[in-house]
Amino acid sequence: MQIKDSSNTYCIIGDPIQHSLSPAMQNAAFKAAGLNSSYLAFRVKKGELGESIGSLRATGVSGFNITVPHKVEAMKYLDEFDSSASKADAVNTVHNVSGILKAYNTDIYGFIHPLHLRNVNFIGIKVLLIGAGGAARAILAALEAERGISEVNIANRTQGKARALLEMSRTRQLNCNMITWDEISKYSRKAELIVNATTIGMGNEPGLLDYQDINKDAIVYDIVYRPVNTEFLENAKYAGADVVYGYEMLLYQGAKSFEIWTGIPAPIYAMKKALLGTIGEPS
Ligand SMILES: NC(=O)c1ccc[n+]([C@@H]2O[C@H](COP(=O)([O-])OP(=O)(O)OC[C@H]3O[C@@H](n4cnc5c(N)ncnc54)[C@H](OP(=O)(O)O)[C@@H]3O)[C@@H](O)[C@H]2O)c1
Incomplete structure (x- = not known):
């Protein structure tokens, strides 16, 4: 036809x-x-x-x-x-x-544009990226275009996939490191931008981070868009952080x-x- x-x-x-x-x-x-x-x-x-x-x-x-x-x-x-x-x-x-x-x-633009609309200053910030699937690839590509990011710490349930993402990042102008799943809360407390790029939040799993583990000055970005208000974002709001919705x-x-x-x-x-x-x- x-x-x-x-x-x-x-x-x-x-x-x-x-x-x-x-x-x-x-x-x-x-x-x-x-x-x-x-x-x-x-x-x-x-x-x-x-x-x-x-x-x-x-x-x-x-x-x-x-x-x-x-x-x-x-x-x-x-x-x-x-x-x-x-x-x-x-x-x-x-x-x-x-x-x-x-x-x-267009996920690259889709990810970064809401941060540009909020006039986020990327100079010197520490990023915590949770997840290492397809969306995380686009997120890293988006972050690469922002000059001056101090470090991007990547955590993924399956370490091998985080390692593969890190290999990709070696050719990029970003200082990326792999951290373990157990270290997430340690790194989240000092991160200025925290991104959930996993599917956690779509089901009935507990929220990714407790509010005590989120800095009130951080920007917390959940790329999960269904539900609109994930538990992760609710905890971030409770901590006083700014949030960016997956939608x-x-x-x-x-x-x-x-x-x-x-x-x-x-x-x-x-x-x-x-x-x-x-x-x-x-x-
Ligand atoms: N807002 C948007 O425009 C937009 C765009 C793209 C994607 N998304 C959303 O982003 C999420 C990821 O998408 P994707 O394309 O990257 O999918 P993907 O390639 O399948 O990757 C899934 C990611 O979630 C992790 N994960 C899944 N179940 C988990 C669990 N129970 N505990 C811990 N980690 C778990 C995986 O870890 P393992 O490697 O250990 O399996 C992997 O890092 C989805 O919810 C998708 O809907 C949103």
């Missing part, structure tokens, strides 16, 4: 995908911008990725997002790479430009994808409204 009319079709691929917020957010953006475009979600299992990207190419899809677990594997099946994709060594956005599938990583990263990565695809500024307000309408307002 060839998609031929003047409307453009976009989608997200991943597994699981049924709870993705991207269709609501991007369809709200197309509507607000007056574009006759639509955005769908497709479940693509591991092992079916090459075939699925081939099908999207054949149907003439205008662009797509890629989510867990395909952000690294997908690079094998795409044609060109923006510098953001190379920096993170992972991709989440693809633009079909006359049959050439060009890949980007903010989701919003700005989606806004950047929209702008890559359409060439026009993203209707942020409509996108945010669609997101928070689904997951609830932060308190």
Whole structure:
């Protein structure tokens, strides 16, 4: 089937995908911008990725997002790479430009933009990054562009993955160190920026850090966006710290994808409204 009319079709691929917020957010953006475009979600299992990207190419899809677990594997099946994709060594956005599938990583922008909006001064700060999966790669790439960070301490449940992330960081201009899972609270007390890049908070696990282990002058960033108010963020607020919500990263990565695809500024307000309408307002 060839998609031929003047409307453009976009989608997200991943597994699981049924709870993705991207269709609501991007369809709200197309509507607000007056574009006759639509955005769908497709479940693509591991092992079916090459075939699925081939099908999207054949149907003439205008662009797509890629989510867990395909952000690294997908690079094998795409044609060109923006510098953001190379920096993170992972991709989440693809633009079909006359049959050439060009890949980007908009998680980098999505992560850093909320910190820029808060005018965070990165000079001399100590960062604690918890997690070493796909999102942590984009976060490290984002932090690399901020000059003057004193150190980034990385903790992950599986030490081997933290080590692999550290290997990537050796080529970066960041002073990164690996710490053990048991050392998290020791490092969190002196960190000025604490980031949860694990899935902890999505389920009923206890919060990542106690309020006593969070400095009141710290910025605490949870990239988990469902629920909006994670226990980790609640503890951070109780400690007096500033917080950054996961939905903010989701919003700005989606806004950047929209702008890559359409060439026009993203209707942020409509996108945010669609997101928070689904997951609830932060308190
Ligand atoms: N806000 C946004 O826009 C945005 C964007 C991307 C991702 N995210 C969110 O970020 C989280 C991570 O995504 P990802 O793409 O990096 O996933 P991923 O590649 O699968 O990595 C998952 C991470 O979570 C850790 N983890 C999972 N279960 C754990 C547990 N019970 N205890 C301790 N650590 C655990 C993993 O540690 P191990 O290595 O030990 O397994 C790993 O560091 C997800 O919640 C995702 O929804 C948000």
